[in-house]
Structures are given as structure tokens and as C-alpha cells.
Amino acid sequence: MSRKNTLAAAVAAALALGTVTVVATQSTAAADSSSARPGAGFRAVSADARAEALRTADREAAAVAKSLGFGADERLVAKDVLLDTDGARHVRYDRTYRGLPVIGGDLVVHYGKNGKATGSDQAHQGAIKVAGTTPKLSASDASAAAVKHAKHVKNAKSAESDGSTLVVYAVGKVPVLAYRSTVTGEGEGEGGAAAREAVIVDAASGTPLDQYELHQSVTGTGNGTTVGQVSIETTLSGSNYTLTDATHGGTIVYDSYNSSQSNPKQNARTFSKTTNTWGTGTTSSRESAAVDASYGLAKTWDYYKDSFNRSGIRNDGRGAPAYVHVDTSLLNAFYDDDCFCMFFGDGSSQNSNTPVTALDVAGHEMSHGVTAATANLNYSGESGGLNEATSDIFGTMVEFYANNAGDPGDYYIGEKLNMSGGYMRRMDNPASDGSSLGCWTSSAGSVDVHYSSGIGNHFFYLAAEGTGAKTIGGRAHNGTTCNSDTFAGIGKDKAAAVWYRALTTYMTSTTNYSGARTATLNAAADLYGANSQERYLISKAWAAVSVGTALPDPGTGSPSPSPSGSTSPSPSPSSTGNPNPGNALTNGSFEQGTAGWTQSDSDITNSTLQAAHGGSWYAWMMGYGTSAVESLSQSNIAVPATGSPKLTFWLKVSTQESGYTAYDTLKVNVNGATLATYSNANASAGYVQKTVDLSAYKGQNVKLEFAGAEDAYLATVFLLDDIAIG
Known part of the structure; x- marks a missing residue:
């Protein structure tokens, strides 16, 4: 079935295939837990055990694909397996279609400790189908x-x-x-x-x-040797020592000898000498930058190992090579998953030619590798911002973990790189650099990923530290919010555990900020309980950066402050007091993403494949070309108690059908009753405003639903935007 969320009618009766029956829905949060689960809930796994778990996942792949309703042309390839401390399992798959890689086809399948599948998270929900695999273009x-x-x-x-x-x-x-x-x-x-x-x-x-x-990179300037005198792991081979770290998977630091970015290995050579003392702390020694890189990568490895039981970038115990002194006057450092390696430039005359090898830079770049090995967040749009934010988050956590007196932990990114403003980015106040976003907006997906990352950075700072002015690592921080809310944080270690579990267990390549909120709430429920203060404060931190609304406080049962500009549910109509003021429909323009709406599939989008009526977000319903149903709804909407209340919205219908027979339909339902039906026969060149009379529902709180249905042949697309009740 060519659907985002397959098996609309068959989810409840998913194919029984032993332990690989998969429910094709979003994963739900775990039951409450009285105590936190260590290591983000994951247990340590040896390289051999992980390899065997991957082989098992590959053996199950065909049954998993069938259970999810995928077509005969689709294949799943196991990419990663994570095992919870309680025996639960999370298997990440990549997907192919007739042998072709599927960009956005990845998914995670979740199994309970009893071995039975509990759900899945899919970048593209459901089966994939294209008209053919013979391209018109060469x-x-x-x-x-x-x-x-x-x-x-x-x-x-x-x-x-x-x-x-x-x-x-x-x-x-x-x-x-x-x-x-x-x-x-x-x-x-x-x-x-x-x-x-x-x-x-x-x-x-x-x-x-x-x-x-x-190149998923940190662009900046260096400050010479930033870590001071530190211990690093080396290897003695014959009579020479090399910067080969056998205790961290054989990580090797090479001198690129100013090879170009396009071929950084061209002139590369091993650092080798008869004594085991490296660098002078200045750029006069080529070893100084290598010491920084070796130390930073080792600390990053140790942080992931000690915090999350992760053994290296790909969790297979293998270290990645790193190259310092790349190119000439290069104000950059980057990770490249194609070669499984990292590169560090020497800076430029703007910063006295100091290397870009600071501790949080090393943590940032190695974390790009972890992201590539797990959720593999697409490096564009909101998912690209999340990719960059993930590296900033864990680069910062590595800095705290290292506890280096010369570079104490803080929430400034690249503060040791001698930037003209004193830092590259600030997590507590992203907008302070003049370019980064601190609050989510509908245009976040069109902003450079280094700037849209500010939304995720800001969320993490608030989740960890809460609001208000603080001095951290000797630097001033001030946790302000986008909705004027104030609250305490859960601590950086808990916040990092939530983010890591969300990244590795619930996020996929297409996750956006709304999806990241859902993923972190699921992770917080897994780790601390569905009714925990930690989960509640995670929701508060997201609301504070304009992503969704806060959950009710489990301690008091009272609702949390809503983000600025949001609308609270209206009370039930009463025969006394003020009449229902009406028009409490939330986010009718969809410019706040999914806020306020419940969708059976990923209908709300800012995809450029179609156009919005206003702004950049809209709802795209149907368009599969095969049997499918889906719905988009909002509950507790207050209909005005006076006048002639109406529902208005803009609708564009595009179809492959012909004639006036209604093969594919979109129904407008209020409290379960169908008030209007549109079909392929209503096809139009552009958006057309529609009006539905709501006089029968004066003064009532109602549920509004748009219900789509498509037959087995030819596709019809229904686009919705700018919905209002008044």
C-alpha cells in the first residue's frame, strides 16, 4: 500500500509473525518508573554481541517489512541495535526499493522485554511506491x-x-x-x-x-593549544611512539600536512617520534594541535562510554582517524561519514592562525558521527538544525565531563576559539550572535542549519538549567524564554540522557522540532516515568522555545503556562455568565506546525512540493493512488454562542481522476456528523475558500475532523490551510 502510515484498517490486526509483529504506530511512552534508568536506559554491549544482534535483526527484516505492510519491492537492512537494561530492544533499519537507497526510508522498531514488538518510528510511515525506476534524465x-x-x-x-x-x-x-x-x-x-x-x-x-x-562542520577560529598539559594515550611500535590511541578503538591522529579539503589525506603522515612528549603548547610545533585533537576525541569517547554505555561513534569499538593541519587558512573542522574521519583546520590570519581543535569542537565533530550512526538526521531543514544542535549539546557535555581547569564547562560553543564576539554560539541565548534562532518559527526549516540549531540548543539549556541568571564555568548565562515562563531545570546529565535516548531510539532522518518534542517526551517517560517532574519540565522547556505546549504539572494537577500567543481551551457553555466567545480553534494556519491538531499521518507539513495558501505550512491529505484513509482533527473548539457561526477554510484539490464521479473524498465532520463532502470532482487550479454553517452548534464545544478516503486507483490530493471558526 503506497501510504505514509500503512495498514490504516489493519493496525489493530497486524500480521502475527512470532516476535516480529510490529504495530505501525508511533511508539508510546513507558509506564511510570520510580527511579531513573542509568546510561539513558541502555546496557553495555560487546562488539561481538552487537554484531550478533545485527545479524538477528537482518534475519527478522523480511518479516518486519511484511508486518508493517511494506511492498515486495522493499527491503530492510539492519543498521543498529540498542538493548535496554530491562531487556527491551530497539532495532534501526535502512530501507531500499528495488535495490535503490531510500532517502528518508529509515525506521526504528521497538520490542518489549518479552520480545514482542510494541511499535515503530518511521521517517516515511508505511509502504513506498513509485511509478517506475527507469529515470527520464540520464x-x-x-x-x-x-x-x-x-x-x-x-x-x-x-x-x-x-x-x-x-x-x-x-x-x-x-x-x-x-x-x-x-x-x-x-x-x-x-x-x-x-x-x-x-x-x-x-x-x-x-x-x-x-x-x-x-561537511557537517563547526566553522570558527582557534586559540592555539587550548587544553594545556594533559595525558594522552599513545602506542609504542619498535622504537617510535605514534598518536595511536589503542584504549579508544585505535583512534589515530594524522598530520594532513596542509592537504586540500578536497583530498585531506593526500600528504598525510603519522605523527611519530622516539620520545613520548608531544607539543609545546604553541603553534610553532605541529604536534600541539594534534595533542588537542587526541585529548578531545578520547574525552568524547569516554563521555559516551561512561554516560550511555556507547563504545565509539558506531558503538562497535572502532575509533575514527582524525587529521589536523588541513588545508591553508582553514577556519573549519568537520566530520565526514563517507571516510569515517574528522578534519581540523589551522585557522587564519583573523585569529593569528590558531588551530580549530578546542575540546567542544572535537566533541561536536565526533557527535556528528554518532548522529550519522543513529538517527542520521538529514542535514537540511529542521532536521539539519537538530543535527547541529545534537553536536553542540554533546560537545558541551564533553566539556563538562572533561572537567579541565583550563577549559571549564559552560554553555558557550567555541569560547576557546578566539572569536571576535567571544564565542561561536550561546545555548542560553542563541540570538545573541545576531543570526541564530532562539524561538521556533514557521521559517525555521529555511534557515541555515547552524542558525536553526539555536532552537534545540535553547531548549536543552532551559531543560538542564532552567530560567534566570547564572554564572557557569566562570561565564554569565541567562535562561530567558519565548513565553515569559519561569521554571527550574532537571540538570544537565538528565537532560543529556533524555536527548541521547530520543536521538538513538525515537528520532529518524526526517524528525523536525515538533517530532523532537515527541521523541524527548517519550524518552523522559522511559527514563523517569510518564508522570514525572522530569517529563513535565521537558515539556515546559519546549513550550519556552515555542514548540508545543506544556503538559499539566503532575505535582499539582494544574495546567502549565501556555506559550505566548497560544489559545487555552474554552470552558463548556453555561446558561449563566458570559456567553461562549468562540473561535478558539488553535493554529488554523498551521504555522505552529502540529500544535493543537491530532493527525493520523504526517499531514501537516511545510514541504515545498506543494504550496501553502498563506505562510509556509499547510495540511496535505491523501494523494497515494491506492486505498487509504486518514484524518486531521481538533477537539474542544468553542463555537460562538451568538450570530451565525461558520467554519471557513481554503481548499485546493488536485487529482488524476477524470469526470464527476466522487472516487476520492474529504469529509468535514463535526461531533461525528458529516456537514460537507468534497471530492476529486472539486478539482481546482488553486485554493478556493469553503464555508460550512455551524449554527446548529452555537455555544457548544465541538470536535472538528477532516476525514479523507481514497480508492484503489489514481490519486487525489486535498490541501487545507487557514482554517477558522467565527
Whole structure:
């Protein structure tokens, strides 16, 4: 079935396949727990045990795909397995379609401690189907289109070594055949350093679908040797020592010898000497930057191991190589998952040519690897902001964990890099850099990911530390909110445990900020209980950055303050007192994402594949071309008690059907009664305003539902926007 959320009618009777019966719904939070579960709830697993768990997951893959209603052309490949301390299991799969990689096809399947599947989280919910896998465009045409549409590089050209790869792009609502191309050129920063960008174009038309930088990087300046005198792990081979850290998976730090970004390994050589003393603390020694990198990567490894029982980037005990002194005048450091390695530049004349090897930078870059190995958040849109925020969060936590007197923990990013403003980003006040977002807006998905990351950074700071002025690590911090709320934090270690569990267990490649809120609330319930103060305060921190509303306080039972601009539910109508004022419908423009709405599928979107009537968000219902049903609803809406109340909304209908027979329908239901029906016969070139009389419901609180249904042949798309009751 070509659906986001397959088995609409069959979820309740999912195929019984032993221990791999999977319910194709969002995972629900665990029952209350009186005490926190350590290590974000995960237990340590040896490399051999993890490998066997992956083999088991691969053996189960076909049954899992069938249970979820996936088609015969789809295959699942196990990517990661996490085991809870209580025996529960979480299996992450990548997906292919007729042998082609599916971008946005990843999913996580959850199993209880009894071995039975409890649910799944899918980047693209349900089966994937495209008309065919024979492209209209050739690979060379796709590469030319990619060069034309590249946004993040100048003087772009196709990277012929990578070429254009045929894929299925399933990030939008309707999967399409596409090409993923790699484009190279000059970067946007100082000196025109080399840059690489992925560009995804429609395989039929060459229309750009997405583009993002391949170097998931921290751009900044250095401050020489930042860690001072520290102990580092080395290896003695014959009579020479090398910067090979056998205690951390064989991590090796190389001298790139100023090889270009496009080929950082070209001139690389091993640091090797007969004595085991490294660096001078100044840039006059090439070893000084290597000491910083070696120390930072070791501390990052130890942080993940001690905090979450994670053994290295991919949880397989293997260390990644790192290269210092990359390029010339490079104000950058980056992680590259293609080579499973990290690169650090030497800075430029703007910062006295000091290396970009600070402790939180090393933690940031290695954490990009952890993200790639788990949720693999797409490096564009809101998911890209979450990707960057994850690296800032864990880079910061590594700094706290290291407890280095010369670089105490704080919530400033890159404060040791000698930036002109004193830091690269601030988690307590993201907007202080003049570019980063501290509050969610409907345009967050179109902002550079280094700036949209501010929303996640701000959330994490507030969740950890709460509101108000503080001095942390000798630096001033001030936790202000977007809704003027005040509250305490749960502590940085608990907040980090929640984020890590959400990242590894509930997030997928397409998770946005609304999805991150859901993922962290699920994680907090797993770790501390569904009615815990920790979970409540997590919801408060999200509301404080304009993502959703706060949960009721489990301690008092009273509701939490709502974000600025939100509307509280109206009271039930009464024969006395003021009449119902009406129009309490929340977020009718969808510009707050999913806030206020309940959706059976991922209907609310800001996808550029369709246009909104106003703003950038809208609801996209149906359009599968096969049997499907879905609904979008909002409850407890106050209908005005006076006048002639009406429901108004803008509707655009596009269809592959012909004639005036209603094959595919969208019904408007109020309290279960159908008041209006629209169908493929109402197809229009643009949005048309619709009006539904609500006089029969004067003064009542009602449930409004848009219910879509599609038959087995040909697709009809219903787009909804700017809904109001008044």
C-alpha cells in the first residue's frame, strides 16, 4: 500500500509473525518508573554481541517489512541495535526499493522485554511506491542540474568521482525517483576553501528536491593549544611512539600536512617520534594541535562510554582517524561519514592562525558521527538544525565531563576559539550572535542549519538549567524564554540522557522540532516515568522555545503556562455568565506546525512540493493512488454562542481522476456528523475558500475532523490551510 502510515484498517490486526509483529504506530511512552534508568536506559554491549544482534535483526527484516505492510519491492537492512537494561530492544533499519537507497526510508522498531514488538518510528510511515525506476534524465543530465541548483558552493562543478546516484526520495509525502549528486566548488567562507554539497533532483524533471552541505562542520577560529598539559594515550611500535590511541578503538591522529579539503589525506603522515612528549603548547610545533585533537576525541569517547554505555561513534569499538593541519587558512573542522574521519583546520590570519581543535569542537565533530550512526538526521531543514544542535549539546557535555581547569564547562560553543564576539554560539541565548534562532518559527526549516540549531540548543539549556541568571564555568548565562515562563531545570546529565535516548531510539532522518518534542517526551517517560517532574519540565522547556505546549504539572494537577500567543481551551457553555466567545480553534494556519491538531499521518507539513495558501505550512491529505484513509482533527473548539457561526477554510484539490464521479473524498465532520463532502470532482487550479454553517452548534464545544478516503486507483490530493471558526 503506497501510504505514509500503512495498514490504516489493519493496525489493530497486524500480521502475527512470532516476535516480529510490529504495530505501525508511533511508539508510546513507558509506564511510570520510580527511579531513573542509568546510561539513558541502555546496557553495555560487546562488539561481538552487537554484531550478533545485527545479524538477528537482518534475519527478522523480511518479516518486519511484511508486518508493517511494506511492498515486495522493499527491503530492510539492519543498521543498529540498542538493548535496554530491562531487556527491551530497539532495532534501526535502512530501507531500499528495488535495490535503490531510500532517502528518508529509515525506521526504528521497538520490542518489549518479552520480545514482542510494541511499535515503530518511521521517517516515511508505511509502504513506498513509485511509478517506475527507469529515470527520464540520464546521470550526466542529473549532474548538470545539480550543479545549476547548488546553493552552498560557488563555481560549482560535478564531483565525477561520486557522480549521480539513482535513489528514491521519500522525505516528502509522496516518494519520487531522484538522483543524489555530489557537487564541489568554493565554500562560502573566507578564502574560498573547497566545499562539497549533496543535491537531490527529480529524476524525471531535474527539479531540485533538497541540497545540503556534506561537511557537517563547526566553522570558527582557534586559540592555539587550548587544553594545556594533559595525558594522552599513545602506542609504542619498535622504537617510535605514534598518536595511536589503542584504549579508544585505535583512534589515530594524522598530520594532513596542509592537504586540500578536497583530498585531506593526500600528504598525510603519522605523527611519530622516539620520545613520548608531544607539543609545546604553541603553534610553532605541529604536534600541539594534534595533542588537542587526541585529548578531545578520547574525552568524547569516554563521555559516551561512561554516560550511555556507547563504545565509539558506531558503538562497535572502532575509533575514527582524525587529521589536523588541513588545508591553508582553514577556519573549519568537520566530520565526514563517507571516510569515517574528522578534519581540523589551522585557522587564519583573523585569529593569528590558531588551530580549530578546542575540546567542544572535537566533541561536536565526533557527535556528528554518532548522529550519522543513529538517527542520521538529514542535514537540511529542521532536521539539519537538530543535527547541529545534537553536536553542540554533546560537545558541551564533553566539556563538562572533561572537567579541565583550563577549559571549564559552560554553555558557550567555541569560547576557546578566539572569536571576535567571544564565542561561536550561546545555548542560553542563541540570538545573541545576531543570526541564530532562539524561538521556533514557521521559517525555521529555511534557515541555515547552524542558525536553526539555536532552537534545540535553547531548549536543552532551559531543560538542564532552567530560567534566570547564572554564572557557569566562570561565564554569565541567562535562561530567558519565548513565553515569559519561569521554571527550574532537571540538570544537565538528565537532560543529556533524555536527548541521547530520543536521538538513538525515537528520532529518524526526517524528525523536525515538533517530532523532537515527541521523541524527548517519550524518552523522559522511559527514563523517569510518564508522570514525572522530569517529563513535565521537558515539556515546559519546549513550550519556552515555542514548540508545543506544556503538559499539566503532575505535582499539582494544574495546567502549565501556555506559550505566548497560544489559545487555552474554552470552558463548556453555561446558561449563566458570559456567553461562549468562540473561535478558539488553535493554529488554523498551521504555522505552529502540529500544535493543537491530532493527525493520523504526517499531514501537516511545510514541504515545498506543494504550496501553502498563506505562510509556509499547510495540511496535505491523501494523494497515494491506492486505498487509504486518514484524518486531521481538533477537539474542544468553542463555537460562538451568538450570530451565525461558520467554519471557513481554503481548499485546493488536485487529482488524476477524470469526470464527476466522487472516487476520492474529504469529509468535514463535526461531533461525528458529516456537514460537507468534497471530492476529486472539486478539482481546482488553486485554493478556493469553503464555508460550512455551524449554527446548529452555537455555544457548544465541538470536535472538528477532516476525514479523507481514497480508492484503489489514481490519486487525489486535498490541501487545507487557514482554517477558522467565527
